[in-house]
Amino acid sequence: MKYDLCSIGSALVDITFQIEDDFLQRHKERGISKGGMTLIEKEDQANLIKELNESGKIPGKACGGSATNSVVAASLFGSSCFMSCIVGDDENGRFYLEDLSSNGIGHSSNLIKSELPSGQCLVMVSNDAERTMCTNLGINSEFSSENVDEMIIKNSNFILLEGYLIASPEGFDSFKKAFNLAKKHNVNVALSLSDVFIVSSFRNELIELITTKCDLIFCNEAEAAEFSNSDKEEEIFSFFKDYTPNLLITKGAKGCVGFDEEYSFDVPGIKVDAVDTNGAGDMFAGAVINSLNEGKDLKSSAEFGCFASSKIVQNSGPRLSSEQYKEIKETFSGY
Numbered sequence: 077m078k079y080d081l082c083s084i085g086s087a088l089v090d091i092t093f094q095i096e097d098d099f100l101q102r103h104k105e106r107g108i109s110k111g112g113m114t115l116i117e118k119e120d121q122a123n124l125i126k127e128l129n130e131s132g133k134i135p136g137k138a139c140g141g142s143a144t145n146s147v148v149a150a151s152l153f154g155s156s157c158f159m160s161c162i163v164g165d166d167e168n169g170r171f172y173l174e175d176l177s178s179n180g181i182g183h184s185s186n187l188i189k190s191e192l193p194s195g196q197c198l199v200m201v202s203n204d205a206e207r208t209m210c211t212n213l214g215i216n217s218e219f220s221s222e223n224v225d226e227m228i229i230k231n232s233n234f235i236l237l238e239g240y241l242i243a244s245p246e247g248f249d250s251f252k253k254a255f256n257l258a259k260k261h262n263v264n265v266a267l268s269l270s271d272v273f274i275v276s277s278f279r280n281e282l283i284e285l286i287t288t289k290c291d292l293i294f295c296n297e298a299e300a301a302e303f304s305n306s307d308k309e310e311e312i313f314s315f316f317k318d319y320t321p322n323l324l325i326t327k328g329a330k331g332c333v334g335f336d337e338e339y340s341f342d343v344p345g346i347k348v349d350a351v352d353t354n355g356a357g358d359m360f361a362g363a364v365i366n367s368l369n370e371g372k373d374l375k376s377s378a379e380f381g382c383f384a385s386s387k388i389v390q391n392s393g394p395r396l397s398s399e400q401y402k403e404i405k406e407t408f409s410g411y
Contacts, residue, residue: 079182080155080369082232084224084254085143086216086240087161087185089168092136092199092354092393093128099200100208110202113209113271115243121198121212128200138393139175140197142270143238145355145394148179149362149384152401155369158182158228164215168194179398184225190215199354205389207354213243220246221253229254230261234365239270242278242285255285264368267320268361269295275302283319292322292374294361300325309333313340322374324364324381326357331382336374343378346386355394356385383408 100110103124108114116124128135139148144159151157159176163169165187172194176183192215200208219241229235235258241247258265267290269275275282275295282303286293293316301307304315313335316323324334331345363384367377384404388396396404 077182077231078156079158079228079232081147081150081234081236081365082158082160082228083143083147083236083238084160084219084241084250085236085238086141086195086211086213086219087144087163087169087172088139088141088195088197088211088216089172090136090138090140090197090199090354090394091125092138092201093133095128095133095200095202097202099128100202106210108208108210109273110208111206113211113240113273115273116198116210116212118193118212118214121196121210124198124210136393137171138395139172140199140355140394141195141238142240142268142358143236144176145358146236146268146362146365147181148175148395149359149401150366150369151180152398153363153366153405155366158184158232160184160223160225160228162188162215162219162223164192164194165189166194168196184223184228188215190218192218201352201354201392205350205353207352216247217244218246219244219250221250224250224253224257226257229257229263232263233369234264234266236266236268236361236365238268239274239278239282242281243274248281252285259288264291266290266292266294266361266365268357269293269299269303272298272302275299279303286319290320292324293320294324294326294357294364296326296328296357324360324374324378326360326385328353328356332360332378334374334378341375341378343375343382346382348386348390350389352392353389356389358394359388360385380408
């Protein structure tokens with residue numbers, strides 16, 4: 077079977093709470109940074125969830141993982157998609173695989189019996205709609221190059237790789253294998269830098285992986301500045317041109333900037349009342365790749381990505397209903 081998009085990434089179930097900023101202040105000794113992602117042990121995550129539950133907070137539960145959210149968006153916008161991941165033989169693992177299947181996404185995962193649980197992300201959304209994440213990778217830390225399927229990559233137009241994957245040695249090896257296989261078979265490689273934590277902690281690994289150039293890099297302003305060691309757009313663009321012919325930098329409510337092989341451009345944001353920014357970048361990437369697969373150029377695809385992202389931030393959680401994705405595409409065609 078041919079796929080428009082395949083991906084490898086962390087399989088996570090998001091547990092989402094609305095919080096006040098003082099909750100983060102009380103736990104800053106854990107290294108939790110507002111707006112960022114922190115890797116955390118299972119017990120520490122469980123204690124945070126327990127405290128939030130005992131305070132009367134009601135959690136939401138949804139399948140997540142950056143790459144997964146992007147693949148779901150692309151699938152519901154009309155792309156044929158495949159997800160390579162691993163989950164445990166537990167409630168979250170079953171919940172995750174059922175979610176992929178219900179969204180029309182092929183997958184290679186079975187329920188694996190392990191002492192490690194399926195991955196889980198605690199998502200805390202503050203009153204300004206900013207999301208802060210504490211992630212326990214669980215069994216995702218065992219994702220290895222053996223889980224990378226050459227035939228799936230060979231038969232795909234795009235592969236999306238998430239920076240989160242390189243947080244473990246096994247993940248780094250699988251990332252490298254997938255990248256090299258994509259280059260071998262002339263498959264377009266899209267990379268999401270994922271988080272400032274990943275860029276700052278694994279900068280050398282990222283540089284090593286993309287020396288032979290990605291076809292497209294996604295990042296936000298903070299990640300771009302951290303990776304390039306500059307906050308000046310001209311210097312940032314100059315830095316990234318050594319690693320990719322196509323770049324998109326999201327700027328939240330201000331839209332995005334980027335360049336392709338012909339010119340640089342600016343896509344203005346769409347003014348909305350945001351309630352939750354969790355999943356906005358993932359939606360953007362999925363929408364852009366779907367649009368590119370339909371033959372649109374990068375700027376037009378970025379415009380669709382900004383439009384789609386403006387819709388998801390008006391809702392709680394990283395996903396919308398399948399009907400809403402269809403409505404976004406229909407509405408954008410006449411926007």
